[in-house]
Amino acid sequence: MNKQINRFLLWCFLLPAGIYRRFGADMAQLRAILETKLIIDDRTATGLNKVRNQNKEGDTSTATLFTMLISLLMGLVFLVAFVFDDDLTRMTMYFSFFSFMLAMFLITDFSHILIDVKDNFIILPKPVSSQTFLVARLLHIIIHVTKILVPLALPGLIAIGISRGIWGAVVFIPVMLLLTMLTFAIVNALYLLIMRLFSPARINAIITSVQIIFSIILYGSFQLLPRAINRSVLEGVDLSQLPAMWAFPTYWLAGAWVYLYSFVQDPRLIVSMVLSVITPLLAIWVMMKYLAPAFFRKLSMISAGVDHEKKEETDKKEVSASTGGFISMLSGLMTSSGVERQSFLITWNLMGRIRDFKLKVYPQIGYLLVIFVMFILGVVVSWITSRHWR
Template identity: 30%
Template sequence: MNESSLLRVLDRFKGGFGKIGVDYPVMRRILQVKLTMDGRRVPTIIGKSRKKDGEDGGTEKNQFFGSLWLYLIFGAFSSMFVALGDNFIFQMSLVFGIFMFMIMTSLISDFSSVLLDIRDRNILSTKPVNRRTIAMAKMLHICFYMFFLTGAIAIVPLGVGLVRHGVGFFLLFAVELVLMDLLIVVITALIYLGVLKFFDGEKLKDFINYVQIGLTIAIALGYQLLIRLFDFVDMQQAAFQPKWWQFALPPLWFGAPFETMLHRDGNPLFLLLSLLALAVPVLAFLLYLKLMPSLEKNLQKLSDPGSRKKESAGKGLKAISRLLCSSPQEQVFFRFAWTMMGNEREFKLKVYPSIGFSLIFPFIFLFTNGTEGGISGLPGSKLYLFIYFCALLVPSVLLMLKYSGSYKAAWIYRVLPIGDRVPVYRGTLIAAVVRLILPLYAAEAVIFAILFGAGVVPDLIVAGLAILVYTVICFAYLSKALPFSERFETAQQSEGLRMIPLMLLLSAFALVHYVATMISFGTYVYAALLLAANWILWQKAFTAKLP
């Protein structure tokens, strides 16, 4: 078992751990095992498969460190806001908004297992190991990742701040990074504690999955809201518009102390926001310490299988499959894919955030590029074409259809009497469209019809037909494998790069639609062409030789 350099650093402080009642040798061994196990998990941000056994000479390498360079790049880009000027309330609020987005997203997607680890309770609590030792190992485990993650993101902005604004800026920035990390960990833990209080077993795990997805979407929306706090004059001058609800935005808390302490600005609003930046993380941490026994107690619910409804293919699902699928085999795989997409927790964690982003992106673009008259100025404009952005999820969904946490069960494909794989692919694709893509589009279309008026309904129908054509083209373009037959770790980065042409293709559909609206009856001609294309593609695109 390899030994992390972190452990050798901790060895220098083993006397201090002993003084506070921690059995250091035991804690060290626990932490060593945790870090070794973490080396076998691939961070979501890189999405690459780990090297096969033996490719790295038999050594175990923590994949987390292999992803830090990406965080370093994000941090380097954000450093330009630090160097922008001395409008600190704008610059640093934006920087902390970016940092909180990156760190909390990473914490949610990759390190929830650290916060919600029940192995300590199941394995170590039955051994002669005191609770303080277990708790210290868990805390150091969390701090280990937060330190390196924050360091990778912040090291370039810290350096730029030191050179551009001096030592005082650098020290204040460093202190606030610690407070920010403290707040992020505590907020995440307290949210999970709230969930654990009311749910158990499988329902709890599903709910945590949705909480992770919801937090990711909420952070993205919060980032957009942060941008709109300022009326831009130019990139070096932004007028801050104080509002009462700004007290609910943590990035603004961390931006205010730079104005208060470095510019000596006595604005009461900045003073209150600065006080929140210090007081809330500290008070939240004290509350977390008080509630930690309750959190540890409720974590045991994660091992409870709970009660889950049997999600069998009901009469309604069978009726839908008979209506949409042309053969019994297609119907079977339609129901199979429908059930897997509903039950596969890891699939939902990978796919549902893209659904959430696709839901909000059209509105972000719509109101960012909206008319001067606001919502009242939308009717009569062509901005409804932004609805095409909701189809950004299509390539991600189709790419993920071949992955599963239960990929080992794919041997069943080899024993089933499947002579032709076309029904397998078509049934699965229809299920993905009906369960994930069309409901999202229908919800968007209803909202757009309300915003733009009933006159855009024909255009919305045309956009829906275009998205169906786009879906089949995406399927034909992306590499194929039997549904849910591969593990998520084998997802290759090259597949992500192949999505770029598909995004350009989606823009091309929107452009053609725009041109069609400029021609008399052009929209209806375009609709007829799309209907024909759908009929041909859904019949012929699956007849090619497939793997």
């Protein structure tokens, strides 16, 4: 099925061939690059899939399908936001969930598209123009985002359609697109910032941590959010009049939806509408204008190998810092003979440094934590409600 999805998406996105040609892209090469990249995506475990594949060695060919399924489930969980009666509150909550999840997906899934150094050795020595290469990379990112976006937004769209009619669903679409643009720009800015501050090796370490945290949050929200539906306390909550809500861009977008849906000439809604349109466009413009050139310079530097030395230096620093002091003291206390001591040190260091180990073990510990919190929460809630009744 993933092949059909790929073929369909590719067909859709290659339709405006004339535009791409005007940009200077070679259509045959563009198609070849995208086809290959989509096959690679399907077979590469990234982000969530990396955690999923912990027990399964060997081939994956449905990595994207799995991601799409997860985002569909996540999209269903977002419907929790519909317990709020007030439109503004409900949409703010829904958009916040949505944009947070999308950002997480992007962060964990993006590194292999953005920082793919292999392309420099495989595609660039071939007679491929930089325009073709750029269009291919952009389209690849857009297709990738679409695959997450559509299943993530679908349950919300249907729910709106049922509760607010066709018009509600129709205006929901452009608002979602604006939200996606905004999230995309923010994630990109974050990436660019990280790339400026850290070496590629550190970036990988940071992304690993985010992946671990993400999988724990995902698990936690699967557990927690559906249970929240029954909490009658939430139903009456109305956040729409709080001035602090203006700090959240998702509040503006919620206002935009309400405005488009109802056309009530409320100044608050109109301001929201204007902000919702301007901010994403502004963010994308700033990204393209100021951040992207620096980013591409950095990328070409990584590929040219300039960063090697810098990287090695920082690696050395890290190593000497972690083997010194505390751990050697600990190993002295815990172990007696030389072999024992060395085994302890090696195990300790491997635990901290092997990416696969971290991705396999730390989320499991996180899941336990989530279950523990759920348990405590359950006890507290039942205690409160029992007192309430008395």
